[in-house]
Amino acid sequence: MSFLEITNIHHTYFTKTSANTALSDVSIQIEEGEFISFLGPSGCGKTTLLSIIAGLIAPTSGTIFLEKKPVKQSSHKIGYMLQQDYLFPWKTIEENIFLGLKLSNRLNDDTRKYTLELLQKMGLGPVEKLSPKQLSGGMRQRVALVRTLATEPKILMLDEPFSALDYQTKLKLEDLVSTTLKAFGKTAILVTHDIGEAIAMSDKIYLFAANPGRVHKTFIIPEELRNLTPFQARGHEQYTKVFQSIWKELESLEFRE
Amino acid sequence: MNSENNTQLLHQKYIDSLKREKKWVRFYQLLIFLLFFSTWEIASQRNWIDPLLFSSPTKIWGLLIDKIQDGTLIANIGITLTETVFGFILGTFLGTLLAAILWWSPFVSRVLDPYLVILNSMPKVALGPILIVALGPGFSSIIAMGAIISIIITTIVVYTAFKEVDPNYLKVLQTFGATRAQSFKEAVLPASFPTIISTLKVNVGLSWVGVIVGEFLVASKGLGYMIIYGFQVFNFTLVLLSLLVIAVFATIMYQFVDFVERKLIKDK
Structure with a gap:
């Protein structure tokens, strides 16, 4: 059995007037340490799938096992990063990054020290006592990453975490996130609609199609690109090739609809 | 150097104008207060209004x-x-x-x-x-x-x-x-x-x-x-x-x- 086993997930959203199938028969296996991207147009159910994996919503049918256990029972093994940092403005940086540990009653001297070290590693100086408003967008997203990593999750869900940043900050953060996760050997799933970002960061890309949301095609990223940082990968000749083939696939999807 | 001085001067002028406006606002507020009570007092004393009902300051x-x-x-x-x-x-x-x-x-x-x-x-x-x-x-x-x-x-x-x-x-x-x-x-x-x-x-x-x-x-x-x-x-x-x-x-x-x-x- 794989590290993360997603089997036959169906999900339908019900409203008074309609029943929308967001996901139809999605099965994916992910191995430990892999960096996966869910790529696709909006409305293809990729964020829904992420929420289901994180145990935030229950699927209409299907199962998800993380290390042979249903995800509902292992929610603290999953870290989640949102589009924006969503640091709590009424808490200091320190209170923000200790939040996950505090909620699960794991806040002690060791975990506190570990978390503050993480903050240092992210290239953030003495910011613990500051309020989130005093930091720039890129710094805040790095703090959010520390907050997510502080609880030592086994797997990270990245829900378009760079989409609210300016381009330069986004490229820098891609490198930081990628190298950090590799150094810790963390498994990660990135949801994005940015083809370049998906290629630069991932080992494997699942291309989703809409109506109903389903996996359309899988792309394995060539070895040469995987070993480079996202920024270097963007300049590699292979990058353009992969980009072209994904682009064609997306075009054909549009055409069929 | 010159333009820097100029900016400083303009800033000082701006601050002064703010202060002046504040003073005028206070002045009119005080004026209304005094006018109200003195009119009340005079009106009551000269029986323009019923002193039994409206009393006086x-x-x-x-x-x-x-x-x-x-x-x-x-x-x-x-x-x-x-x-x-x-x-x-x-x-x-x-x-x-x-x-x-x-x-x-x-x-x-x-x-x-x-x-x-x-x-x-x-x-x-x-x-x-x-x-x-x-x-x-x-x-x-x-x-x-x-x-x-x-x-x-x-x-x-x-x-x-x-x-x-x-x-x-x-x-x-x-x-x-x-x-x-x-x-x-x-x-x-x-x-x-x-x-x-x-x-x-x-x-x-x-x-x-x-x-x-x-x-x-x-x-x-x-x-x-x-x-x-x-x-x-x-x-x-x-x-x-x-x-x-x-x-x-x-x-x-x-x-x-x-x-x-x-x-x-x-x-x-």
Whole structure:
């Protein structure tokens, strides 16, 4: 059995007037340490799938096992990063990054020290006592990453975490996130609609199609690109090739609809 | 160098113009105050207005000195002020508590929705006689009046604020496996703090209404009693004195809440 086993997930959203199938028969296996991207147009159910994996919503049918256990029972093994940092403005940086540990009653001297070290590693100086408003967008997203990593999750869900940043900050953060996760050997799933970002960061890309949301095609990223940082990968000749083939696939999807 | 000096000069000019404007605003405010009271005084002395009904500033001032000297005014102010403060704190606290219950259980909130609408539209002071009979004619029934008048509106406003908290904050907490109580404490309550504080400002005013009406009905102590007593013995100097005292203290209380608000939400 794989590290993360997603089997036959169906999900339908019900409203008074309609029943929308967001996901139809999605099965994916992910191995430990892999960096996966869910790529696709909006409305293809990729964020829904992420929420289901994180145990935030229950699927209409299907199962998800993380290390042979249903995800509902292992929610603290999953870290989640949102589009924006969503640091709590009424808490200091320190209170923000200790939040996950505090909620699960794991806040002690060791975990506190570990978390503050993480903050240092992210290239953030003495910011613990500051309020989130005093930091720039890129710094805040790095703090959010520390907050997510502080609880030592086994797997990270990245829900378009760079989409609210300016381009330069986004490229820098891609490198930081990628190298950090590799150094810790963390498994990660990135949801994005940015083809370049998906290629630069991932080992494997699942291309989703809409109506109903389903996996359309899988792309394995060539070895040469995987070993480079996202920024270097963007300049590699292979990058353009992969980009072209994904682009064609997306075009054909549009055409069929 | 030259342009730098110039900027500094212009900045100084700008600051001066702001100061000058502020001075003029203060001047006109003071002018209105003086005009109002002097017109009142003159009109009353020359019988342009009925001095029995409208009294005059000097008579009110004389009565103020008398009442301070015999100690009754201070005692009555103390009573009314205590009742108002308690009524207002109780109203805000219970209203927020009720809002928390509604947030906790969406089902309860749907069930109670029409009742809240009815209770909100009902004039709460009409409950006065019932409260006085139930709680006895005294301190507790008047505090209850001060509280009841603001509970429902606080509930509605604060509950709306609870519901409008950005769901992404809750999502963050959920991903950390937070319970509903933890979500409430870490996100919903602090995010709604500004709204709660601003309802405090409204509640100060409402509580004064509740307490004064309560004192009208109980008619034994307090500024409300002074008004109703002055009315019964046709001493309108006493009525106007009480009114002015109420205006002063209600303003002080409002300013205090405003100050607390600025302190608490400084970083917003």
